[in-house]
Amino acid sequence: MPFGLLKYGLSNEYPAQHHFTPATELKKHYDVVIIGAGGHGTAIAYNLAKYHGITNVAVLEKSYLGGGNTARNTAVIRSNYLTEEGVSFYRESVKLYNNLSNEFNYNVMMENRGQLTLAHSDAAVRSFRWRAEVNQHMGVRSELVDRQTIADLVPNLNMSEDSRFPIMAGLWHADGATARHDAVAWGYAKGACERGVELHQLTEVEDVEIDKGRVTALKTNRGRVECGAVVQAVAGASSVVAKKAGIPLPIHCYPLQAMVTQPYKPILTPHVSSPHVHVYVHQTSRGEFVIGGGSDPYPLYHTRATLDQRESLSAAAMELFPFLAQARMLRQWAGTTDMTPDYSPIMGLSPVENYYLDAGWGTWGFKATPICGVTMAELVATKKVPEIIKPFALERFYNYEQINEAGATAASH
Amino acid sequence: MKLLTCPLNGQRNISEFTYGGEYHPMPDPNSTDSRQWAEHVFFHDNAAGVVTEWWCHTASSFWFLAERNTITDQVIRTFEASEIFNQRIDFAENQQ
Numbered sequence: 290m291p292f293g294l295l296k297y298g299l300s301n302e303y304p305a306q307h308h309f310t311p312a313t314e315l316k317k318h319y320d321v322v323i324i325g326a327g328g329h330g331t332a333i334a335y336n337l338a339k340y341h342g343i344t345n346v347a348v349l350e351k352s353y354l355g356g357g358n359t360a361r362n363t364a365v366i367r368s369n370y371l372t373e374e375g376v377s378f379y380r381e382s383v384k385l386y387n388n389l390s391n392e393f394n395y396n397v398m399m400e401n402r403g404q405l406t407l408a409h410s411d412a413a414v415r416s417f418r419w420r421a422e423v424n425q426h427m428g429v430r431s432e433l434v435d436r437q438t439i440a441d442l443v444p445n446l447n448m449s450e451d452s453r454f455p456i457m458a459g460l461w462h463a464d465g466a467t468a469r470h471d472a473v474a475w476g477y478a479k480g481a482c483e484r485g486v487e488l489h490q491l492t493e494v495e496d497v498e499i500d501k502g503r504v505t506a507l508k509t510n511r512g513r514v515e516c517g518a519v520v521q522a523v524a525g526a527s528s529v530v531a532k533k534a535g536i537p538l539p540i541h542c543y544p545l546q547a548m549v550t551q552p553y554k555p556i557l558t559p560h561v562s563s564p565h566v567h568v569y570v571h572q573t574s575r576g577e578f579v580i581g582g583g584s585d586p587y588p589l590y591h592t593r594a595t596l597d598q599r600e601s602l603s604a605a606a607m608e609l610f611p612f613l614a615q616a617r618m619l620r621q622w623a624g625t626t627d628m629t630p631d632y633s634p635i636m637g638l639s640p641v642e643n644y645y646l647d648a649g650w651g652t653w654g655f656k657a658t659p660i661c662g663v664t665m666a667e668l669v670a671t672k673k674v675p676e677i678i679k680p681f682a683l684e685r686f687y688n689y690e691q692i693n694e695a696g697a698t699a700a701s702h
Numbered sequence: 703m704k705l706l707t708c709p710l711n712g713q714r715n716i717s718e719f720t721y722g723g724e725y726h727p728m729p730d731p732n733s734t735d736s737r738q739w740a741e742h743v744f745f746h747d748n749a750a751g752v753v754t755e756w757w758c759h760t761a762s763s764f765w766f767l768a769e770r771n772t773i774t775d776q777v778i779r780t781f782e783a784s785e786i787f788n789q790r791i792d793f794a795e796n797q798q
Binding site: 528529537538539540541542586587588589590591593595596597630686687689 | 703704716717720721736737740741744745746747748749750772773774775
């Protein structure tokens with residue numbers, strides 16, 4: 290390997306690597322059509338092709354690869370949730386993430402920097418103790434830490450007891466990590482396309498043809514495609530697309546806003562989150578501070594950035610890291626989050642027999658990408674719902690069996 | 703600053719208001735099974751376009767309805783709940 294690198298370094302030519310060859314014509318029929326070429330859609334295609342030998346697959350994308358919420362999330366990977374169902378699901382995802390670069394032979398810039406959630410109230414300390422116990426029981430590294438440990442972990446954090454909401458304790462999650470979100474989608478798309486999957490960008494699904502409870506074809510802006518099965522993986526547009534198949538979903542779309550500062554020298558290692566002051570902060574490997582977690586107070590499909598959110602995110606970030614008062618903002622943006630009533634995803638079967646749902650990804654979609662690819666591909670290939678995603682079925686809302694993760698999400702709602 | 707017009711208090715900063723969910727007529731309690739209740743309580747149209755929804759002016763606890771476009775974020779109109787709820791609903795007669 291070092292010689293290959295040396296040779297490349299001394300070469301005069303640096304041929305651009307194409308991640309995938311864009312498909313040209315839509316075929317008449319595919320065994321599986323996946324709607325949405327974000328991280329999830331491409332991960333499902335990748336797993337279908339690599340591990341189940343199903344390669345007559347098309348991924349249809351109305352815009353471009355990884356251009357939706359895959360590009361807009363803040364790239365947080367963690368598994369310190371509250372319910373057994375949630376923890377065991379996200380735990381498997383973190384494990385897969387740790388091996389993802391090897392899996393692809395492509396660098397997704399995985400960085401295991403840990404994640405710290407701050408408690409500013411007795412109630413939060415109690416819930417952190419609960420979460421730590423559940424997490425440890427499920428084999429996730431997660432522990433309640435005191436103020437001294439927090440000060441050691443994050444030396445720049447404002448530990449003053451005179452602040453508006455003094456920090457009382459923290460939930461330290463050593464398994465917490467970050468990765469390059471674009472690279473995750475690119476890696477999956479590259480691996481899928483190398484195995485025969487077709488990626489069709491600028492291809493929007495306009496209607497879903499259903500006959501006797503089965504989907505038979507999709508109408509797109511580029512023509513009609515017959516299909517053996519359909520998976521929808523369209524975070525931010527789940528309700529709109531599912532409605533075309535006649536499936537109602539328990540989702541409300543809220544924009545979630547984030548912003549990023551000018552680059553600084555590396556001074557913050559872990560990801561720091563405070564549900565109480567409604568902000569989370571981490572420093573990227575480029576040095577920029579990502580400040581996120583501001584949800585708009587009412588549903589909207591627009592991804593505009595607002596001054597209101599910039600004010601509240603800035604105020605909260607400055608309370609945690611006072612030096613950020615000097616920072617200049619480079620960008621501010623929003624992504625559309627599909628919020629479910631219990632803050633857990635909707636995965637698996639739908640009322641339409643061969644139409645599979647990968648929806649309701651609110652603010653927890655990026656971290657679930659690899660496990661989603663594995664489990665949804667297994668479902669499509671075997672038609673059996675994998676144990677690990679059974680609790681996340683759409684049917685749970687009809688059976689009043691919600692999985693409450695409201696307290697374990699970092700973003701404010 | 704985004705403004706919302708409260709039918710009682712006039713035009714106010716939207717930060718004074720609380721969003722209260724989509725407006726759906728309540729199903730008849732006498733003929734609704736648990737599946738239909740689940741649909742009424744948890745499921746949403748979540749339409750991309752003009753929706754009718756509940757809002758509350760938090761400071762005065764005044765609930766009203768609004769028609770809003772969820773793509774453009776424009777409020778088309780706000781109106782008092784009495785426009786829709788113009789008849790008394792007597793829950794007592796539904797008790798068994």
